[in-house]
Amino acid sequence: MKLSLRSWIWRVPVHEEVDEEIAFHVEMRTRELVAGGMEPRAARELAIARLGDLARLKRTCVDLGRKRDREMRLLQWLEELRDDVRFAVRQLRAAPLFSLIAALTLALGIGANSAMFALVDATLLRPLPFPQADRLVIVWERSESTLRGRSSPLNLLDWDRQSRTFDGMAGFIPGMGGGMVTTGADGLAETIPRQWVTAKFFDVLGVKPILGRTFVPADDRPRANAIVISEGLWRRRFAGNPNVIGQSIRLDGNPYTIIGVVPRDFQLLGPSSMWGLIPSSLRPAARGPRFFQVVGRLKAGVSIEAAGADMTAVAEGLAREYPSFNQGRGVLLEPLRTVLIGGELRRTSMLFLGVVGLVLLMCCANVANLVLARATARARELSVRSALGAGRRRIVRQLLTESLVLAAIGGTLGAMLGAAILKAAPLVLPQGLLPGAVTLSFDMRVVAFCAAAALGVGLLFGLAPAWQAGDVSSAGALNSRGATGTRALRSLLVAGEVAMAVVLLVGAGLLLRTLIAVDHVDRGYRAETALTMVVDPLGSQFPTAQSLQQFFDDVEREIRALPGVRDVAWTTTLPMGLSQAGQYFFEIVGDPPRDESRRPSADFQLVSAPYFRTLELPIVAGRGFTSLDTRQTTPVCIVNEAFVRRFLQGRSPIGVRLSIRSSLTQASPLVKEIVGVARSVKGRPDETDDLLQIYAPITQLIMDDTFLVVRPVSGRAEALAPSVRAAIGRIDKEQLVSVRSVTTLEDVAWEATARHRFRAVMVMTFAALALLLAAVGVFGMLAYSVQQRGRELGVRMALGASAGDVLRLVVGSAVRVMAAGTAIGLALAAVLGRLLTTMLFGVQPLDPATFVGVTLIASIAAVLAAAGPAWRATRTDPAVALRAE
Amino acid sequence: MSPKTTNALLHGTLDALILKTLTGGPLHGYAIARSIEDTTGEAVLIEEGSLYPALYRMERRGWVDPEWGTSELGRRAKLYRLTHAGRMQLNAETEAWRKFSAGVSRILFAR
Numbered sequence: 003m004k005l006s007l008r009s010w011i012w013r014v015p016v017h018e019e020v021d022e023e024i025a026f027h028v029e030m031r032t033r034e035l036v037a038g039g040m041e042p043r044a045a046r047e048l049a050i051a052r053l054g055d056l057a058r059l060k061r062t063c064v065d066l067g068r069k070r071d072r073e074m075r076l077l078q079w080l081e082e083l084r085d086d087v088r089f090a091v092r093q094l095r096a097a098p099l100f101s102l103i104a105a106l107t108l109a110l111g112i113g114a115n116s117a118m119f120a121l122v123d124a125t126l127l128r129p130l131p132f133p134q135a136d137r138l139v140i141v142w143e144r145s146e147s148t149l150r151g152r153s154s155p156l157n158l159l160d161w162d163r164q165s166r167t168f169d170g171m172a173g174f175i176p177g178m179g180g181g182m183v184t185t186g187a188d189g190l191a192e193t194i195p196r197q198w199v200t201a202k203f204f205d206v207l208g209v210k211p212i213l214g215r216t217f218v219p220a221d222d223r224p225r226a227n228a229i230v231i232s233e234g235l236w237r238r239r240f241a242g243n244p245n246v247i248g249q250s251i252r253l254d255g256n257p258y259t260i261i262g263v264v265p266r267d268f269q270l271l272g273p274s275s276m277w278g279l280i281p282s283s284l285r286p287a288a289r290g291p292r293f294f295q296v297v298g299r300l301k302a303g304v305s306i307e308a309a310g311a312d313m314t315a316v317a318e319g320l321a322r323e324y325p326s327f328n329q330g331r332g333v334l335l336e337p338l339r340t341v342l343i344g345g346e347l348r349r350t351s352m353l354f355l356g357v358v359g360l361v362l363l364m365c366c367a368n369v370a371n372l373v374l375a376r377a378t379a380r381a382r383e384l385s386v387r388s389a390l391g392a393g394r395r396r397i398v399r400q401l402l403t404e405s406l407v408l409a410a411i412g413g414t415l416g417a418m419l420g421a422a423i424l425k426a427a428p429l430v431l432p433q434g435l436l437p438g439a440v441t442l443s444f445d446m447r448v449v450a451f452c453a454a455a456a457l458g459v460g461l462l463f464g465l466a467p468a469w470q471a472g473d474v475s476s477a478g479a480l481n482s483r484g485a486t487g488t489r490a491l492r493s494l495l496v497a498g499e500v501a502m503a504v505v506l507l508v509g510a511g512l513l514l515r516t517l518i519a520v521d522h523v524d525r526g527y528r529a530e531t532a533l534t535m536v537v538d539p540l541g542s543q544f545p546t547a548q549s550l551q552q553f554f555d556d557v558e559r560e561i562r563a564l565p566g567v568r569d570v571a572w573t574t575t576l577p578m579g580l581s582q583a584g585q586y587f588f589e590i591v592g593d594p595p596r597d598e599s600r601r602p603s604a605d606f607q608l609v610s611a612p613y614f615r616t617l618e619l620p621i622v623a624g625r626g627f628t629s630l631d632t633r634q635t636t637p638v639c640i641v642n643e644a645f646v647r648r649f650l651q652g653r654s655p656i657g658v659r660l661s662i663r664s665s666l667t668q669a670s671p672l673v674k675e676i677v678g679v680a681r682s683v684k685g686r687p688d689e690t691d692d693l694l695q696i697y698a699p700i701t702q703l704i705m706d707d708t709f710l711v712v713r714p715v716s717g718r719a720e721a722l723a724p725s726v727r728a729a730i731g732r733i734d735k736e737q738l739v740s741v742r743s744v745t746t747l748e749d750v751a752w753e754a755t756a757r758h759r760f761r762a763v764m765v766m767t768f769a770a771l772a773l774l775l776a777a778v779g780v781f782g783m784l785a786y787s788v789q790q791r792g793r794e795l796g797v798r799m800a801l802g803a804s805a806g807d808v809l810r811l812v813v814g815s816a817v818r819v820m821a822a823g824t825a826i827g828l829a830l831a832a833v834l835g836r837l838l839t840t841m842l843f844g845v846q847p848l849d850p851a852t853f854v855g856v857t858l859i860a861s862i863a864a865v866l867a868a869a870g871p872a873w874r875a876t877r878t879d880p881a882v883a884l885r886a887e
Numbered sequence: 888m889s890p891k892t893t894n895a896l897l898h899g900t901l902d903a904l905i906l907k908t909l910t911g912g913p914l915h916g917y918a919i920a921r922s923i924e925d926t927t928g929e930a931v932l933i934e935e936g937s938l939y940p941a942l943y944r945m946e947r948r949g950w951v952d953p954e955w956g957t958s959e960l961g962r963r964a965k966l967y968r969l970t971h972a973g974r975m976q977l978n979a980e981t982e983a984w985r986k987f988s989a990g991v992s993r994i995l996f997a998r
Contacts, residue, residue, distance in 0.1 A: 023916055023939065023965050026958065030917040054936030066943035073947065 016067035020060050024053070086403040093404055100376060101408070104369045108412025110771070111358075111365030112455050113419025118351075118358045119451045120424055120442050125343050125351045128447075131267055133208035134299075138338040139306060141171060141296040141313065145331050153296050155280070156289040157320060157328070158200070161296070164316045167309040169301050172203040173280070173294030176271040182253040182278070183540070183740045190727065191737040193538075194235065194253075196276035203277070204230070206299045207270065214247035214262030217279055221261075224281045229258045233266035235275040253278075254540050255738045271295065271342065289327040297338065310335045349840060350761060357509070357768045360502045362459065364775045367495045369412075370463035371779055373405060374492050375786045377467040398468040405464025406457070413456025417449060424448075431760070466491060489787065493815070496779045497823035503769070503776035504827025504860055505834060510769035511852035512838055512845055513762040516688075519844025520758050525751065526683035527577055528618040532747040533712040533719040533726065534576060538740040540706075547633070547704050553733065554700070554708070558610070560729040561712060566722060569713045571616035572700050575607040576747065577683040578754040582707045583607065583664075588696065590649060591659040591673060604645060604694035605685060606662065608703055614680060616713050617747075624656045624678030627699040637702055639674040644682040644692030655679055662696065674698060687755045688843040711747070719746045761841060773859070776823075777867040784816050784871035792878060800880035812875040813868055820864040827860075828853060901941050903980035906950065909969040910977070915958060916942060919967070942967060950976050 014022075028049045035045035053059060094101040129135045141161065142150040153161070153173065162171040175198045186192025204216035212233060221228050229251070240246045250257045258278070300309050313333040321328040377384075384397055392400075421444040428442070537557065544550040554572055561570045575581040586606035589596060596602075611627040614620070622643060631638055639660060646655050656678070661671040674696075685693035700708075714722050723744055730741055788795070795808055835847035845852070908914065908922045920938055945951045950973030958964035969977075 019965065020939075026915065026960075026962070026964055027917045027920075027935075027939075029960070034921075052935050054934070059936050059939060062940045063943050066940060066947060070943065070947040 016071060017060075017064050020063040020067060023063075024056070024060060028053070083403070086400055087407055089400065090404040090407040094408065097376065100372055101411075104372050104408055105411045105415060107365045107368050107775070108409060108456070108459060109415030109419055111362035112413050112416025112452055112459065113423065114358045114768070114771075115362050115455055116416060116420030116448050116452045117423035117427070118354050120420070120444065120448050122351045122355050123447055123451075124442055125347055130339055130342065132338075134302075135338065137169075137300040137302065137304075138207065139298050139300060139309065139335045140338055140341045141298050142334040142336065143292060143296075143331055144334045149334060150336075152292045153294045154289045154292045154327070155294060157292075158294050158296055160320055161313065161316055161333075162202075162298075164319065165298075165309075165312055167301055167304045167312040169299040170202050170206045171296055171298035172200045172206040173296050174199040174203055174270065175280075175293055176295055181740055181742060182276060183255075183738055184251060184253050185737050189737070190731045191734065191739055191741060193740040193742040194276050195272075195274050196229075196278055197270075197272065197274040198280045199277050200280055200294075203297075204264070206297060207268075208299070209264055209268050211262040211264050213244060214260070216262050216264065217277075221279055222281055226279050226281065227256065227258045228261045228279055229253070230262045230264055230277040231260055232268065232275045233263055236263045255543070255736065270297070289324060306335050306337065346757070350757070353761070353838070353841070354764060357506060357765055360506060361768050361772055361775070362455070364499050364502050364772055364779075366459050366463045367499045368775050368779050368782075369408070369459075370466050371492055371495050371782055373408075373463060373467045374495075375782065377401070401468040402461070402464045405467070406460040409456040409460025409464075412459070413452050416456070417452040420444065420448060420452065466495075492783055492786075493819050496776075496783045497819045497826070499772075499776040499779045500820055500823025500860065500864075501827035501830060503772040504824050504856055505831045506765065506769035506772045507856040507859060508828070508831035508835065508852055509838060510762070510766040511856055512835065512842055512847065512849060513758070513765050515845040515849060515852060516841065516843045517755070517758045517762040520687040520755050523684060523687055523844075525577060525687075526619060526681045527747075529577070529747040529751045531714060531717070531719045532617070533714070533722050533744070534579075534747055534750065535710050535723075535726070535744040536707060536740070536742050537710050537730065538707045538742070539734075540738050540740075543736075543738055544706070550704050550706060551701065553739075554610070554704075556733045557710070557730055560733055561710075561726055564722070564725050564729060566714050566717070567712055567726075568715045569612055569616035569711075571613040571711045572610040573607060573613050573709050573711060574609070574700075574705050574707070575605060576709050576711075576750050577617070578685070578687060579709075579750040581605050581607065581685075582705060582709075586662050586664055586696065588660050588662045589671075591661050602649070602694070604641075604696045606664075607695060607697050608700045608705055608708070609697050610700045613697075613711070616711050619683065620681050621678050622681055624676070626678055627697075627701070629701070631699040632701050635702075637672060637674045638677045638699065640678040640680050640697040641676055642680050642682045642693070642695040642697075645694045645696070646679055647692070648694060660696065672698075672703070687751070688758065690843075719748075758841075758843070773863055776860075777863045780816060780820065780864060780867040781870065783819070784812065784868055785874070787815070788812060788871045788875045788878075795875060795878045796880040796882070799878060805876040808875050808878065809872055813872050816864070816868045816872075820860070824857060824860050828857065831856075900984070901937060902945060902950075903977060903984065905938075905941060905945065906969060906973050906977040906980070909951065909967060909973070913954065913956065913966040913968040915956070915964045915966050945973070948972070948976075 028046065031049035031052065032042065032046045035048060036042050040048070050056060130138070132138060141153070143153040143157065145151055155173065158171060158173045162168070165171070181193035181195045183191045183193055199217070201217040201219055201222040204211075209216065211230070213236070214230075216230055217228065231246075236242060236246060240249075246260050247262065249260050251260060252258075253276075264277075298309075300306070310333070313335065317328070317332045321331060388394070388397060424442055424444045431442075537554075539550060539553055544553055558570050558572070561567055574583050583606045585603040587601045587603045589601060609627070611629060611631075614626050621640070624640070626640070627638070639662075641650075641655060641660075650658060655676050658676045659673055660676065661673050663671040680695070680697065682692055682695070710726075712719070712722055712726055727741060727744070730739065731737065795811075798811075799808065831853070832848060839847055904923050905919055908919050908926075914922065916939060919942075920935060942951065946953055946967075949970060951967040952970050953965050953967055955963050956966040
């Protein structure tokens, strides 16, 4: 206090202060010398001379004085701030319920927002975890039928050699779920996920090993059998032993040498713990098979457009040189980030950010409301302080400090809540929502966000009461009424809250209807209680189709003999799951030939004869497959109803022959005769175009990546898993068959709808929160106004107003506010609903049921919120109310 | 004037002298200078040009607190008052001087 007191009195500019002081010194010294008998002029000169260089002296002093004053001002400011904060804390302590509710409300808003910020930061803002990640692009091979296709090894080699805008290009096979087999701890075959890559892969991405080395050009030779492993695998399987480099590990029955370990968080499109090398020196024919996903690093400063032009020229050259392979094929460049973080994830992130942003705004409105209510209650206190000489600015500053202290508490709690949410997030996030290269973490960026949010929020909800207080203090009147302005502002805030809650409710309703539609979609098969897993024998172990068929038959027999097993089937596609064969092009034999680029395609699926029975998927026409369909008999196939509707309208499908190719360029197509028609199944839960399907018997064509489906006689499917796994182990004596992705058909379907469920649950949670906040807002507004108008109501009742009149009076204002808010909210929702279109299925953005339902819910909430205060109003005792003041 | 070598002020001593002078009560700059001259019998000559910068520096450090008072001439004058921090500083400097002078004395007066 001493300091600030001093600075109030000490209002002399520094240079005057110094001048005066020196002048005084000179005068005193002169007097002394004169008293000693000196002549006045000489005395004065001597006095000045003794001070030395006067100008320099003054300069030094003024300089020091200025610095002193600056520090003093800062000190004073800090001291005032400390006082304000202390006072604010005292005020908050004096009203613990208010403080608790306000801080928790803010914590909720800020916490939810910080978690969402982490998601948005990871997906939209933060660079990918590669050095100069903005220079990384995915190079697609574009053809007439596919915009984003893979490339062949030789095309990749030529692209890399001939392009002038790339530092380098590498190929890899994303291989979702693929892996290499080694003997696990339990003696059975264990599958380790791996990717095949070309030698330059790690260099192009800029990934540095934490141990050993990554691939070098010298590794690029056939049978190098070198392997790079991930940190996770290294720690789990090799206990982090640094001597692992150079060690041999048996994979798929062959010895491989571990040459390096790369950091844990390195992932590119699909999980992988191991990277094996594909040599580039394949036979010349390797221009046809296209299996490489290509990633390239642009030269520094080269734009993606320039690189695109360069690559188009390269592709045109290759098309002229190898017309049989490359005719009509170009390239498409896309930033790696765009490919990794798909539009769906981006949209979901934005949706959530918008939703939690609205909720934060509502939290702000609610707290502002609380603070306003208190500010009116504190009007007397403020008036007194104003009367005692506190300036308007000082009071506003004090109130703002209170808001900011509140926001700081809320922000701290919010950050803690955010950290907790992020910790729990991996458990609730649907698998595959976040690509491997994207990780959610609570770090300094999130903390900084929380701090910024708290500051912004504090200013936002602090400004209104501070502004009001300015009025109160200038009015100066020591009375507690005259707060109509405050009342209007509070009504506005509550109406805004109701509107926001309604918007969120409509969004939640639409997503919920989507989820219901997706869950109740007719999938065409029975998903309940069916065990499934991938069985992937090594090609080298079963070189012929006959030996592979023998293996499948043996496994099937072994499992069928297990107790509790009803049916066993093989298939290459799981409904709502993965298709191992993918889309095949087909033509109807006898129909006029179509252009290559416009040739239709359908999901091609190899199944064993019991498949339809196992999935309880009805054959609606013709017959199913039997053991009589073999390699020696006519090649046959079954199509689904959607196929018939689309392509065989008006003719009998049975007997029609299809010519089927895996790619447009495949020289000799398979020709198969349709023998039956199966019910359609859904490929994806939310697909709008029906999935076209062609089934072929596994006894006529066989693949090594195949799903096993086992249906138990009764009970849970999972219970069969150990005995089925052991049964395969009895047939696969060398433990070289990869068995993985053990799950149930139900879980496959559940996962397929996980995104919808996740979105709906999230938005519903926040909408419920918003509704609660709005209800609290309405309740607060009413309860407060009843309390404020207690005297007035008392007078009215004393003058003969009935309880009904009072009720009408109190509820009337609430109804107006709610109705206005709901109307605004519905209008906003009608506009904003369009943004949701891509996420909706089976419901329109302007779904009437949703809008009516939301209006109903909002009304019920309003009634519940208004009931308490209204009841209290009718119980007003005139005698008590009139005596109160 | 006395021989130059004997009365040159050792670095840092001026602050201590000023602080000591102020223990008797608030004084203005000129009075401080006079008081030091009188007490030391002019054996220690303070350079008047360094007095005021020293005062401003000490103000900034919070060792002295300035206030307006009235001078002998009946005019307003800036008075310096010793603060608590200034007193602590004086104690520290006195102790340091005691050690220093004892050490130097042991050498200079050694037989």
